[in-house]
Every structure is written in C-alpha cells, then in structure tokens.
Amino acid sequence: MDRRQEILQGATKSFSMFGYKATTMExxxxxxxxxxxxxxxxxxxxxELLQEVVISMIRxxxxxxxxxxxxxxSFIENAHNGLMKMLQFREQHLLFAKLIEEEKAIQxxxxxxxxxxxxxxxxxxxxxxxxxxxxxxxxxxxxxxxVAYLLLKSYLxxxxxxxxxxxxxxxxxEILELFKETIFRGIATAP
Amino acid sequence: MDRRQEILQGATKSFSMFGYKATTMExxxxxxxxxxxxxxxxxxxxxELLQEVVISMIRxxxxxxxxxxxxxxSFIENAHNGLMKMLQFREQHLLFAKLIEEEKAIQxxxxxxxxxxxxxxxxxxxxxxxxxxxxxxxxxxxxxxxVAYLLLKSYLxxxxxxxxxxxxxxxxxEILELFKETIFRGIATAP
DNA sequence: TTGTTGACCGATATCGTAATTTGGTCATTT
DNA sequence: AAATGACCAAATTACGATATCGGTCAACAA
Numbered sequence: 001m002d003r004r005q006e007i008l009q010g011a012t013k014s015f016s017m018f019g020y021k022a023t024t025m026e027x028x029x030x031x032x033x034x035x036x037x038x039x040x041x042x043x044x045x046x047x048e049l050l051q052e053v054v055i056s057m058i059r060x061x062x063x064x065x066x067x068x069x070x071x072x073x074s075f076i077e078n079a080h081n082g083l084m085k086m087l088q089f090r091e092q093h094l095l096f097a098k099l100i101e102e103e104k105a106i107q108x109x110x111x112x113x114x115x116x117x118x119x120x121x122x123x124x125x126x127x128x129x130x131x132x133x134x135x136x137x138x139x140x141x142x143x144x145x146x147v148a149y150l151l152l153k154s155y156l157x158x159x160x161x162x163x164x165x166x167x168x169x170x171x172x173x174e175i176l177e178l179f180k181e182t183i184f185r186g187i188a189t190a191p
Numbered sequence: 192m193d194r195r196q197e198i199l200q201g202a203t204k205s206f207s208m209f210g211y212k213a214t215t216m217e218x219x220x221x222x223x224x225x226x227x228x229x230x231x232x233x234x235x236x237x238x239e240l241l242q243e244v245v246i247s248m249i250r251x252x253x254x255x256x257x258x259x260x261x262x263x264x265s266f267i268e269n270a271h272n273g274l275m276k277m278l279q280f281r282e283q284h285l286l287f288a289k290l291i292e293e294e295k296a297i298q299x300x301x302x303x304x305x306x307x308x309x310x311x312x313x314x315x316x317x318x319x320x321x322x323x324x325x326x327x328x329x330x331x332x333x334x335x336x337x338v339a340y341l342l343l344k345s346y347l348x349x350x351x352x353x354x355x356x357x358x359x360x361x362x363x364x365e366i367l368e369l370f371k372e373t374i375f376r377g378i379a380t381a382p
Numbered sequence: 383t384t385g386t387t388g389a390c391c392g393a394t395a396t397c398g399t400a401a402t403t404t405g406g407t408c409a410t411t412t
Numbered sequence: 413a414a415a416t417g418a419c420c421a422a423a424t425t426a427c428g429a430t431a432t433c434g435g436t437c438a439a440c441a442a
Contacts (some may be wrong), residue, residue, distance in 0.1 A: 035416035115219035186377030
C-alpha cells in the first residue's frame with residue numbers, strides 16, 4: 001500500500017473534521033496507520049502537509065468539473081452542469097468550508113495562504129472557461145478574471161454565508177435557478 | 192437638555208472610538224455628563240444601548256441612500272448608486288467600521304447580532320426596490336430577497352474582499368460596468 | 383414624589399505561572 | 413533503507429489570584 005497516499009487521506013480526513021490547528025500530527029499518523037516519524041519522510045512539516053492536501057483537493061475538483069464539461073454543449077448548459085456538479089458535491093467541500101471557518105475565527109497564516117491559493121486556482125479555471133465561451137461567441141465580451149471572481153464569490157455566498165444568517169440552507173434548485181436568472185443570463189449572448 | 196439624547200451621543204462616540212467591548216458604562220456616563228445609574232433609567236442594559244445606537248445609524252444610512260435615488264433614473268442606476276452609498280457608509284461611519292473590525296478580531300455576540308441586523312436592513316431595502324422594479328416591468332419576475340442577497344454579497348466581494356488578495360482596489364466605474372454586464376443585465380427586462 | 387447618583391456586589395475578564403500538549407528530531411529497530 | 417516512538421524545546425492551555433465591569437439600590441437632591 002502507498003504510505004504517502006495513506007497519510008494524505010488521513011490528513012484530509014482530520015483537517016476536514018477538526019481544521020488545521022486542531023489537527024495533530026499524531027492524529028494524522030493514527031488515521032494513516034503509520035508512526036509519526038514516517039510522515040516526515042514524505043512531508044517536511046505540518047504546513048506542507050496541508051499544502052499537499054489542498055493541492056490534491058484542487059486536482060480532484062478540477063477533474064470532476066472537467067468531466068461534466070462537454071465541448072458540444074452550449075456555455076449555459078456547461079455552466080449549469082458544472083455548477084450543479086459543484087452543488088451536489090457540497091460535502092466534498094467540507095475541507096474548504098472548514099478552512100474558511102477557521103480563518104474567520106482565528107487567523108492562521110498557513111490557512112490564509114491556502115485559501116488564497118484555492119481562490120486563485122478556481123478563478124483561473126473559471127476565467128479560462130469564460131475565454132473559451134467568448135471565443136465561441138457564446139459569452140459576451142467581458143473581463144474574464146473579474147467575472148470569474150464574481151462567480152466564485154457569489155457561489156460561496158449562497159453556499160457558505162447564507163447558512164450563517166438563515167435557518168436552513170438553500171436548495172440546489174434555488175441556487176441554480178438564481179444563477180440562471182441573473183449572472184448566467186447576463187453574460188450569455190442573446191439566443 | 193435631553194438626557195436620553197446626551198447618553199446616546201456619548202455611547203455613539205465611545206462605541207465608535209473603542210468598540211463595544213472596550214466601552215464601559217462609566218465611560219459612557221462620563222461622556223454624557225450623567226451618573227452611571229442614570230443610563231439605566233433609559234436603557235435596560237449595555238446591549239440595548241448598542242441596539243439603539245445602531246438603529247439610529249441605520250436610519251441615517253437609509254436616509255442617505257434614499258437621497259441618491261431618483262424617480263427618473265433607471266432601476267440599474269438607482270440600484271448601483273444606492274448600494275454604493277450604503278457600502279461607502281462602512282468607511283465613512285466610524286461606528287460601522289469599528290463594529291466590523293471588532294467582529295473580525297473577537298466574536299462578540301451582541302456585535303455579530305447588530306451586523307446581521309444591518310445586513311438584513313440593507314437586503315430588505317434592496318428587495319423593496321426590486322419589487323418596485325418588477326411592478327414597473329423594469330425587472331424580470333424573480334425572488335427579490337434572494338436577488339437582493341446576491342447583490343449585497345457581490346458588492347461586498349468586489350469592494351471588500353477584492354482588496355484582500357489584490358494589489359489595488361477596483362474603481363467604482365469598473366464595478367458598475369461589471370454589474371451592468373452581468374447581474375443587472377440578467378435581471379433587467381429586455382429593452 | 384420623582385429623578386439622579388456613585389458606592390457597592392457578584393460576575394466576568396485579565397494576567398502571571400504551572401502543567402500539558404504538540405511539532406519536529408533522531409537513535410534504535412525492522 | 414525505511415519506519416518508529418521516546419524525547420525535547422516551544423507553544424498552548426489550565427488555573428488561581430487579582431482587577432475590572434455591568435448592573436443594583438440606598439441615599440440624596442430637586
């Protein structure tokens with residue numbers, strides 16, 4: 001069995017459940033069924049371990065998103081499906097959500113750095129898709145980076161922030177509908 | 192002279208300068224030139240005193256926003272101007288800024304509650320404007336509360352969050368353009 | 383009688399310190 | 413050559429003594 005992979009899985013689990021600060025290296029070692037020292041054969045320290053976990057999560061997310069995108073489908077359809085996919089795998093974002101929560105409560109530099117990295121990666125991904133859409137004349141000309149940023153922040157607002165001030169979370173359908181009726185319609189070329 | 196008003200003014204000054212937690216009732220009493228006991232003849236406790244101060248601030252904010260609204264201007268222009276005014280209030284109004292700062296550093300329940308209330312007020316204000324727009328057929332039928340929430344969060348993202356990860360702030364023109372090209376076009380009825 | 387006040391009280395916050403935990407190392411084991 | 417857990421310094425927490433603060437109320441003033 002791949003020890004490095006075991007450690008990454010254990011770390012992901014612990015970071016998702018307890019956050020960065022409350023995760024101890026011993027905890028990770030236990031979850032990965034290895035000795036604590038073994039972790040340091042693969043990762044230089046706790047901070048780098050978080051980095052690797054985050055990089056791995058980003059890779060998964062991108063693969064997942066990429067899978068739902070079809071070159072034939074229209075931009076709106078792809079946007080719809082991509083968003084839907086992201087919404088359906090909300091629990092997978094547990095790590096992301098936990099890091100955001102931790103960043104709000106206590107400012108951990110390592111965590112803040114990771115959140116910035118995740119944000120950059122997602123914005124870049126979205127901006128690339130937007131550029132393709134613009135080339136295909138499916139999306140109106142616009143500043144792809146700005147719009148990508150707007151999309152990400154809006155998405156997070158509805159998924160994360162909403163729950164903080166409202167009793168129950170929004171349903172997938174509601175969020176999807178909202179985006180279709182606002183941003184998606186706004187940036188799509190008229191049919 | 193109106194003792195209640197004196198107390199409110201002293202409280203506003205102290206909350207603005209030191210925040211909620213670091214404000215002592217004795218401090219307020221001194222600033223208002225009354226004995227500490229007198230405060231409790233008008234306000235049941237410190238928390239309610241903050242509430243009253245915030246309510247008074249919200250009234251000012253609404254008045255200011257209302258002032259920028261023109262019956263002649265389009266919905267989009269009014270929405271943008273009104274929202275901008277409210278958000279600029281954050282920096283202009285010392286109390287507002289201080290509460291946000293305090294909430295970020297230490298989670299004081301009373302402060303969090305007040306910030307939620309302010310958010311609610313803004314969303315309600317926007318939702319009302321949206322309903323009027325829908326009646327006037329300037330805005331497509333939609334869920335006004337959801338769209339209002341989306342608008343507020345989006346504006347906050349571009350004005351506040353953007354600066355945290357980017358060198359320089361966005362210009363007001365850029366923000367206006369972005370929203371015109373996205374959400375506003377999405378919710379506006381076709382011309 | 384009505385409104386004001388500051389000394390007073392219990393609860394909470396602050397601070398210094400002892401005790402514990404944790405990230406990271408490394409001699410020993412496998 | 414890789415894995416491990418006892419070990420250490422550094423950081424965190426637990427805790428108790430001390431100080432501060434929100435809120436009360438008997439005394440006082442108008």
